[in-house]
Amino acid sequence: MVWSPLATGLLTGKYDQGIPAESRLARLEWLRERWMRDEMVEAVRQLKPMAADLGMTRAQLAIAWTLRQPGVSSAITGATHPQQLAETLPAGDLRLDEDALARIEAVLAPLQTAGA
Secondary structure: OEEOOOHHHHHHOOOOOOOOOOOHHHHOHHHHHHHOOHHHHHHHHHHHHHHHHOOOOHHHHHHHHHHOOOOOOOEEOOOOOHHHHHHHHHHHHOOOOHHHHHHHHHHHHHHHHOOO
């Protein structure tokens, strides 16, 4: 079971332009230190056109990818607003083909070697 598959909103694109004042990363230093690093934000930006090519949002892409990982049976995700649930819940039924998985892994590989 995976907790926070959207990396506290980072994988939604919420932080592409910086940290919104009322966000979790603005309030919680330990989360900000974990996720708001230049290489992480850049990787999330690189996922945007991939998600669009697949007809999904980055949040949906992140959850679909998470659920495709070996040993993962479910993901715990939260929402601040009902529309966030409306966006993310269908991701459980989305499938990523091998090409899409390879493209995502290519973006994530540098982060994994950096200990992200």
